[in-house]
Amino acid sequence: QKEVEQDPGPLSVPEGAIVSLNCTYSNSAFQYFMWYRQYSRKGPELLMYTYSSGNKEDGRFTAQVDKSSKYISLFIRDSQPSDSATYLCAMSRVNDMRFGAGTRLTVKP
């Protein structure tokens, strides 16, 4: 079993839809949880960063962490074609960071 599991998709939604992206993990020692967005032929860029369980909102994006279930989610409201990218979850503890495989999202106009 991989330490971080993420459905690679691809996921295709119409513009304006709510998108839900998820990852599960197995190591309860992870303390920091991140979502990166990677456009085609670019490096990953940090989108959301959370430390504790609960929700964190930033504009149209909400990151949710449930440490008891070892489950993290990223919600995108009112999705736009410009949101089309690969989304990678990541989690870390001191000296150890792990990434999911990434979910490829396409938002169709």
Add this chain to the structure above:
Amino acid sequence: GAGVSQSPSNKVTEKGKDVELRCDPISGHTALYWYRQSLGQGLEFLIYFQGNSAPDKSGLPSDRFSAERTGGSVSTLTIQRTQQEDSAVYLCASSSTSGGETQYFGPGTRLLVL
């Protein structure tokens, strides 16, 4: 300030040749990471530098891969006797510490071994 930069952005080489990939981290970042990303795959950890400590080389796939970090700043990833399976995007990231803080990525070097 400037982000993480990598060069070259693209590299095409012939099987058996050596290649060098360069990473210039964000100024002041003590931690530097190299990853490999193959088509449709996640990020594969290669090597990690933290300050002046010995690097964590646990992710290097073979002894053909090596990396240096000079003066705690610029890093070079070297692949000797390249193979076709080495074709991938090589990403560099840096962070201010190694205490779980987020990593900032460069644009990557796309390596194609013919």
